[in-house]
Amino acid sequence: MKLQRFFALLTLICILFSMGLKAQEGYVPTQENLDNREWFQDNKFGLFVHWGVYSIMAGGGDEGIAEWIMERKDIPIVQYEKLPPTFNPTQFDPAEWVSMVKKAGMRYITITSKHHDGFAMFDSKISDYNVVDATPYGKDVIGMLKAECDKQGVKLFFYHSQLVRHHPDYFPHGRTGKGIKDRSTGGDWDTYIDYMNTQLTELLTQYGEVGGIWFDGMWDKPDADWRLDETYALIHKLQPGALIGSNHHKMPFPGEDFMMFERDLPGENSMGFNNTGITDEVPLEMCETMNGSWGFNIIDQDYKSVERLIHTMVRAAGYGANFLLNTGPMSNGKIQPENVDTLMAIGNWLETYGTSIYGTRKGAVKPQEWGALTTKGSTVYVHVLDPGEGSVEIEGFLPKVKSARFFDDDSKVEIKVKKGKSGMVLTVPKEKVKPIDTIVVLTLR
Numbered sequence: 001m002k003l004q005r006f007f008a009l010l011t012l013i014c015i016l017f018s019m020g021l022k023a024q025e026g027y028v029p030t031q032e033n034l035d036n037r038e039w040f041q042d043n044k045f046g047l048f049v050h051w052g053v054y055s056i057m058a059g060g061g062d063e064g065i066a067e068w069i070m071e072r073k074d075i076p077i078v079q080y081e082k083l084p085p086t087f088n089p090t091q092f093d094p095a096e097w098v099s100m101v102k103k104a105g106m107r108y109i110t111i112t113s114k115h116h117d118g119f120a121m122f123d124s125k126i127s128d129y130n131v132v133d134a135t136p137y138g139k140d141v142i143g144m145l146k147a148e149c150d151k152q153g154v155k156l157f158f159y160h161s162q163l164v165r166h167h168p169d170y171f172p173h174g175r176t177g178k179g180i181k182d183r184s185t186g187g188d189w190d191t192y193i194d195y196m197n198t199q200l201t202e203l204l205t206q207y208g209e210v211g212g213i214w215f216d217g218m219w220d221k222p223d224a225d226w227r228l229d230e231t232y233a234l235i236h237k238l239q240p241g242a243l244i245g246s247n248h249h250k251m252p253f254p255g256e257d258f259m260m261f262e263r264d265l266p267g268e269n270s271m272g273f274n275n276t277g278i279t280d281e282v283p284l285e286m287c288e289t290m291n292g293s294w295g296f297n298i299i300d301q302d303y304k305s306v307e308r309l310i311h312t313m314v315r316a317a318g319y320g321a322n323f324l325l326n327t328g329p330m331s332n333g334k335i336q337p338e339n340v341d342t343l344m345a346i347g348n349w350l351e352t353y354g355t356s357i358y359g360t361r362k363g364a365v366k367p368q369e370w371g372a373l374t375t376k377g378s379t380v381y382v383h384v385l386d387p388g389e390g391s392v393e394i395e396g397f398l399p400k401v402k403s404a405r406f407f408d409d410d411s412k413v414e415i416k417v418k419k420g421k422s423g424m425v426l427t428v429p430k431e432k433v434k435p436i437d438t439i440v441v442l443t444l445r
Helices: 002-017 031-043 066-072 094-103 141-152 189-206 228-238 306-318 337-356
Strands: 045-049 108-114 155-161 212-216 243-246 259-262 284-288 321-327 371-376 379-384 391-395 401-406 415-417 423-427 438-444
Touching: 031 243, 031 321, 094 108, 094 141, 094 337, 108 141, 141 155, 155 189, 189 228, 228 243, 243 259, 284 306, 306 321, 306 337, 306 371, 321 337, 337 438, 379 391
Parallel strands: 045 108, 045 321, 108 155, 155 212, 212 243, 259 284, 284 321
Antiparallel strands: 371 379, 379 438, 391 423, 401 438, 415 423
16 A cells, blocks of 8 residues: 555656746736636635534534634644544435435535644545545545536536645744644744645546645735645646636736635725735635534534525625525534535525526626626526615616616616716515515617
């Protein structure tokens, strides 16, 4: 077994160092990549999955602490290493997961291949610190999920943490994890980046075509030499169609194929770290939790309502952004039932109103208090989330309208031009208001 692993690792290293990698400063996406960007923007809705050995500890007493419990509780590495031998998700059923995703109206999954604790949820050859070699379960959950995604026609993306508190060569340490007393006191940064790139090579060569890589953790050491050009060139060489995004809270760097916003709509900054602009150069995505936690947290019962989550999805689409909605599976491999119920309710709504979301692009004006616009060719969907006193004023929106009708019953909508021609006014009678979203369909000339 060890000899097989040695030769597999040797092969991966040869791939890394024989490809003649070029910097991404002059990156030109392939047609396959551009096609995948269009696919990404068309399909709008995905499931984010934060799952790892931290789910065993199920929160540790604080909201949002789940996947951060090693850092928040200053758990020594030698103690944290006792978790994998107790991780045995015998109820993990990838077919059940993917079927749920499809029923929810989701078109892709982004799952944590490795989080900040450094534990790989895939069959890594360069390290035994992975779900196959270090747990009694002994199965490659990423491989199992990818096979089922392929079977059911769902794209799979890999979240991959650049910050790893477990690896001795992640040194000098960054801004987090300072209380973990047995972290290394020395190390070689380039060796660490080589290690990360080798694990990325494994992910991109072991499971067939993937949707892309969702990076996180650069913010821990914002001034470090992450060798991004090399890493991005590696990914685009191995899988030219794969999309790269990074949760670094900055404008996209050369080589990145989509821009993400963590728990904020594009251009908003309620979290305090999404203080960048919005680009039109690449697709956009925002991610959000169903409660206050990313990983499974047994005490966090502060679930967002179905209405609130649909409103967020609609507003995100109004900005032209995808909506990546998170769940934290339990340590036994099951999705918590509260999350399943929420996803099924969203799926039911999308069965009726999905045409106003899928395949659309951003509206002519950004989302407002009343709602948002989504567009598809000569059709504009006006999503009235707050009808106020029965009329909706859309500032700065004066299209040439051929027809205006309510989505649900195709009845005519009264529209007027605001005084001074500064915008449009839609009349929304009380009897036409729907519980979540009253949609008006405008056909333009």
